[in-house]
Amino acid sequence: xxxxxxxxxxxxxxxxxxxxxxxxxxxxxxxxxxxxxxxxxxxxxxxxxxxxxxxxxxxxxxxxxxxxxxxxxxxxxxxxxxxxxxxxxxxxxxxxxxxxxxxxxxxxxxxxxxxxxxxxxxxxxxxxxxxxxxxxxxxxxxxxxxxxxxxxxxxxxxxxxxxxxxxxxxxxxxxxxxxxxxxxxxxxxxxxxxxxxxxxxxxxxxxxxxxxxxxxxxxxxxxxxxxxxxxxxxxxxxxxxxxxxxxxxxxxxxxxxxxxxxxxxxxxxxxxxxxxxxxxxxxxxxxxxxxxxxxxxxxxxxxxxxxxxxxxxxxxxxxxxxxxxxxxxxxxxxxxxxxxxxxxxxxxxxx
Amino acid sequence: xxxxxxxxxxxxxxxxxxxxxxxxxxxxxxxxxxxxxxxxxxxxxxxxxxxxxxxxxxxxxxxxxxxxxxxxxxxxxxxxxxxxxxxxxxxxxxxxxxxxxxxxxxxxxxxxxxxxxxxxxxxxxxxxxxxxxxxxxxxxxxxxxxxxxxxxxxxxxxxxxxxxxxxxxxxxxxxxxxxxxxxxxxxxxxxxxxxxxxxxxxxxxxxxxxxxxxxxxxxxxxxxxxxxxxxxxxxxxxxxxxxxxxxxxxxxxxxxxxxxxxxxxxxxxxxxxxxxxxxxxxxxxxxxxxxxxxxxxxxxxxxxxxxxxxxxxxxxxxxxxxxxxxxxxxxxxxxxxxxxxxxxxxxxxxxxxxxxxxxxxxxxxxxxxxxxxxxxxxxxxxxxxxxxxxxxxxxxxxxxxxxxxxxxxxxxxxxxxxxxxxxxxxxxxxxxxxxxxxxxxxxxxxxxxxxxxxxxxxxxxxxxxxxxxxxxxxxxxxxxxxxxxxxxxxxxxxxxxxxxxxxxxxxxxxxxxxxxxxxxxxxxxxxxxxxxxxxxxxxxxxxxxxxxxxxxxxxxxxxxxxxxxxxxxxxxxxxxxxxxxxxxxxxxxxxxxxxxxxxxxxxxxxxxxxxxxxxxxxxxxxxxxxxxxxxxxxxxxxxxxxxx
Numbered sequence: 001x002x003x004x005x006x007x008x009x010x011x012x013x014x015x016x017x018x019x020x021x022x023x024x025x026x027x028x029x030x031x032x033x034x035x036x037x038x039x040x041x042x043x044x045x046x047x048x049x050x051x052x053x054x055x056x057x058x059x060x061x062x063x064x065x066x067x068x069x070x071x072x073x074x075x076x077x078x079x080x081x082x083x084x085x086x087x088x089x090x091x092x093x094x095x096x097x098x099x100x101x102x103x104x105x106x107x108x109x110x111x112x113x114x115x116x117x118x119x120x121x122x123x124x125x126x127x128x129x130x131x132x133x134x135x136x137x138x139x140x141x142x143x144x145x146x147x148x149x150x151x152x153x154x155x156x157x158x159x160x161x162x163x164x165x166x167x168x169x170x171x172x173x174x175x176x177x178x179x180x181x182x183x184x185x186x187x188x189x190x191x192x193x194x195x196x197x198x199x200x201x202x203x204x205x206x207x208x209x210x211x212x213x214x215x216x217x218x219x220x221x222x223x224x225x226x227x228x229x230x231x232x233x234x235x236x237x238x239x240x241x242x243x244x245x246x247x248x249x250x251x252x253x254x255x256x257x258x259x260x261x262x263x264x265x266x267x268x269x270x271x272x273x274x275x276x277x278x279x280x281x282x283x284x285x286x287x288x289x290x291x292x293x294x295x296x297x298x299x300x301x302x303x304x305x306x307x308x309x310x311x312x313x314x315x316x317x318x319x320x321x322x323x324x325x326x327x328x329x330x331x332x333x334x335x336x337x338x339x340x341x342x343x344x345x346x347x348x349x350x351x
Numbered sequence: 352x353x354x355x356x357x358x359x360x361x362x363x364x365x366x367x368x369x370x371x372x373x374x375x376x377x378x379x380x381x382x383x384x385x386x387x388x389x390x391x392x393x394x395x396x397x398x399x400x401x402x403x404x405x406x407x408x409x410x411x412x413x414x415x416x417x418x419x420x421x422x423x424x425x426x427x428x429x430x431x432x433x434x435x436x437x438x439x440x441x442x443x444x445x446x447x448x449x450x451x452x453x454x455x456x457x458x459x460x461x462x463x464x465x466x467x468x469x470x471x472x473x474x475x476x477x478x479x480x481x482x483x484x485x486x487x488x489x490x491x492x493x494x495x496x497x498x499x500x501x502x503x504x505x506x507x508x509x510x511x512x513x514x515x516x517x518x519x520x521x522x523x524x525x526x527x528x529x530x531x532x533x534x535x536x537x538x539x540x541x542x543x544x545x546x547x548x549x550x551x552x553x554x555x556x557x558x559x560x561x562x563x564x565x566x567x568x569x570x571x572x573x574x575x576x577x578x579x580x581x582x583x584x585x586x587x588x589x590x591x592x593x594x595x596x597x598x599x600x601x602x603x604x605x606x607x608x609x610x611x612x613x614x615x616x617x618x619x620x621x622x623x624x625x626x627x628x629x630x631x632x633x634x635x636x637x638x639x640x641x642x643x644x645x646x647x648x649x650x651x652x653x654x655x656x657x658x659x660x661x662x663x664x665x666x667x668x669x670x671x672x673x674x675x676x677x678x679x680x681x682x683x684x685x686x687x688x689x690x691x692x693x694x695x696x697x698x699x700x701x702x703x704x705x706x707x708x709x710x711x712x713x714x715x716x717x718x719x720x721x722x723x724x725x726x727x728x729x730x731x732x733x734x735x736x737x738x739x740x741x742x743x744x745x746x747x748x749x750x751x752x753x754x755x756x757x758x759x760x761x762x763x764x765x766x767x768x769x770x771x772x773x774x775x776x777x778x779x780x781x782x783x784x785x786x787x788x789x790x791x792x793x794x795x796x797x798x799x800x801x802x803x804x805x806x807x808x809x810x811x812x813x814x815x816x817x818x819x820x821x822x823x824x825x826x827x828x829x830x831x832x833x834x835x836x837x838x839x840x841x842x843x844x845x846x847x848x849x850x851x852x853x854x855x856x857x858x859x860x861x862x863x864x865x866x867x868x869x870x871x872x873x874x875x876x877x878x879x880x881x882x883x884x885x886x887x888x889x890x891x892x893x894x895x896x897x898x899x900x901x902x903x904x905x906x907x908x909x910x911x912x913x914x915x916x917x918x919x920x921x922x923x924x925x926x927x928x929x930x931x932x933x934x935x936x937x938x939x940x941x942x943x944x945x946x947x948x949x950x951x952x953x954x955x956x957x958x959x960x961x962x963x964x965x966x967x968x969x970x971x972x973x974x975x976x977x978x979x980x981x982x983x984x985x986x987x988x989x990x991x992x993x994x995x
Contacts, residue, residue, distance in 0.1 A: 056968060057607075
């Protein structure tokens, strides 16, 4: 070994030097900690944003936006409870001064104090809960994506007390005239449940892909369907008293079909997503053909309307793997501002 | 950033494990026919790492994912004990690691990859890791690197019976039985292996109030398989090899931390049959190979109505010729045809694809083998469409007796998978192959520091750009794959080994560190904050250290693995904490005469009880152990048969 001497000294030195440089240069191992502005939920108006997070990653969050101060916080639940919320936060409902947070793939509905966001109870035993509808002071219905049933929940004991068999993937639901009207993604019907007997009493034929339903100022129901299996994407107006379709507004099938149907505070103007945001008065004779707010390269995933001001909240889920951006628009479509929420913001809950 | 890395390149004064002495053409030894795969012959300038035989023995009953996680810089995305394991090699995606079993790519056509937890290490004798882009040699998917699984038949070794059993924590039981009859004319061997585990380890659930201790549920695993090999020496120059590998795996899929329950189950069944004929001439070596793979996957979800089934079949035919055109100059030319078809609940109808590739390499080396250079070319056609023409150019130069430099540049590509093309809804038949350029340069040193003390050191800088990187993005109501991302990966790998003797003991200290930056360079949508950010699940820093002590029949190892922060959001705001795993093993070999050998082994994993997650929301086990015994009997052929 002719160069033992050189090798013996230079090589370890070079190695050490190199390791030092590698370990110190370029990119830091430790990520920057995101800044969090602490927020206190007072009596002011505000908006809770449910962020699904990624399926099976357990990174769901509930964000909060304080309208008066224009402050947003990305997550209320973890700081208040010390643990993460769970997997896929689908929706949230405020009822009798409690917040019911539906965590889909954790199979639970968490009951939290809407001011502190501290969990007070957890309702478990769901397969894949999606939406929560209080039907009386002591009872609520919860739809399920799989499980082929709508669950009946006792709001006093926080337990599931029954199941109403309903094949398919049940989605958003609304209460009208003592009946719950339930959309079903995989069937071409809206199902009608009598809240006194907890039984399906009727069904209304619509397109497949029923996903969202609202009640208008005239007491009529509006349903958005994405279509599929030979049925057209459409909006339907239903008379809840007769359980009959009064009017159908169909679209031809495209890459993006109507969903996230919402109505403003005065219950006279419908908004829904179809790529961009579409707007339709309840008196319109035809469905809108052009977007009220165009997509503009965004991945629009959630839509909410402040019932007090009519302000539109529009969620951009970007690539689904980073925090989403929320856009606020005046009812006339002018942009008010933006703020960040969590990963995959999908639902809005106003207080 | 760029200048910083260029600087690093120039400071690269640490070395390569020089493989010059292992650069073999085809050498017919007395009993062993060593056929150099394209790896050592035509992969000039690429860094390679062969897993040593002691390590192979230690992981014999483990799966490939575990071996690579512990012994290589490949980041293994393990979803839990016994669960799905995919790879990220030099910042690439799971589709950017080619896995070849005796020269055949075993990445399935459905998703272009193989679940590394389903490949038992025991099915082969050798595992080599070839770093860097080698699409010109191995075709689609050899982008970040390749994992080569090979078995070399040994003729005239007599009768060998090898059986073993092990018991581990969480109800882990493994058995293997191996029988070989080897004469100078033929070899017939059969291996049976079986693994069963409950995997019901305890962990603290950070997702639940009070972080209660929980026992993992629904994680049971049952896997068994058979490997049969037959090799015939037709005459002094010709050999025929037949291999058949059957495997059945039945796994329950455990819930994630945020899930109360799971009753999901996955069953994988595969049949893989291969045949190879070779003729080794004085000037020309000829090879003809064929393979038939049949893979089925059945998945049942937690709810009774969710299930997914798929089945794929692949037929590979390959012919190759290696010609010595002059002293120190060789060419390799070959043709590969791969036909794949698949049915899936996700496809409306059966899908088929035919791929044909013509490849050639030219290698020149100096007579003393102190330097060599190889140029390789490959043109593949997928369903009558030409995919990017691929090439690579690399070389190795012995600068000093103890110092070797290597460099390689290559065009790399990865074709879209069946799922990318045909999944309904969303599949995009217009997808282009991902393609890019990869390059690396390294220095390796080895030598004797003083009598009895040997050292090797290696440093490699790599960089790669990949365009048309396929990702699934929303396209309305469903997701659809798009050729949208451009990814720039670069980094530095260091490896060092020191071996010395103390009395009758041999000590070996090995360390490797990896620095991998892999960033997205294109905004996918207007608000995309992922530009110039690290890809998710690619640790920037990772490193391994291992001390091995061998004293007579005793072999002890202690290893420590560090895995740095991994981002879990593309804007790099969310991440998983680093973890350090400490493992150790002790084995003792007893022999009785020349015929009997028994190995007793005790292994401990995660000895310091690191509470960690490799993948977000998936718990991993704390300290656990495995004890195993294997017995080997060998009876040499009584009258050495005459050599033909």
